[in-house]
Amino acid sequence: MSTPACKSDPFDAFGIAATMEGWRCMLKVARELRDVDAEMMDTLLDAHASGGMAQDRDAADKVRSLATLMCGLHLEPEALRRSRPEIVRELEAACLGCAERARCTRELRGGTAADTYPEFCPNAARLDGLREA
Structure with missing residues (x-):
């Protein structure tokens, strides 16, 4: 005979x-989100330290x-x-x-960036390494 799924725990009568x-x-999820937000903020603040609001938009x-x-x-x-x-x-x-922002934007909009990024992206080697891992 199986026990009902809704049977309460005798030691936790109120479900505490x-x-x-x-x-x-x-709370764990909230901490993870806070950490991600903090890292993004650090990146944007670093970009802001080297210039104005236009640079912030460009960085984003x-x-x-x-x-x-x-x-x-x-x-x-x-x-x-x-x-x-x-x-x-x-x-x-x-x-x-x-320095290849215009080409990157053009390739991303055209849907060809995944094929052509090794030609212009400074992250090509890192991204390839991540793909192989």
Whole structure:
């Protein structure tokens, strides 16, 4: 004879343990999100330290372009940011210093960046390494 699925725990009559476990999980997720936001803020603040608001927008565009390229290469930017934030910072730093912004934008809009990035992207070797890992 099986026990009913809704049988309560005799030692936790009010469900406090289950509630606490739920809160613990939510706090863990909140901390992870805060860490991701803090890393992105550090990147943008570094870019801001070297110039004005136009540079901030340009930096944000470049970081978005990097994420778009990574998705096109079947890499998950947010998962990588959580597991290896130092690699993402290196990728973003190289992207922020890139002189091929116009070509990158053109290739991303045309849907050809995943094929042509090795020709112009300063992150080509790093991205290839991530793809092989």
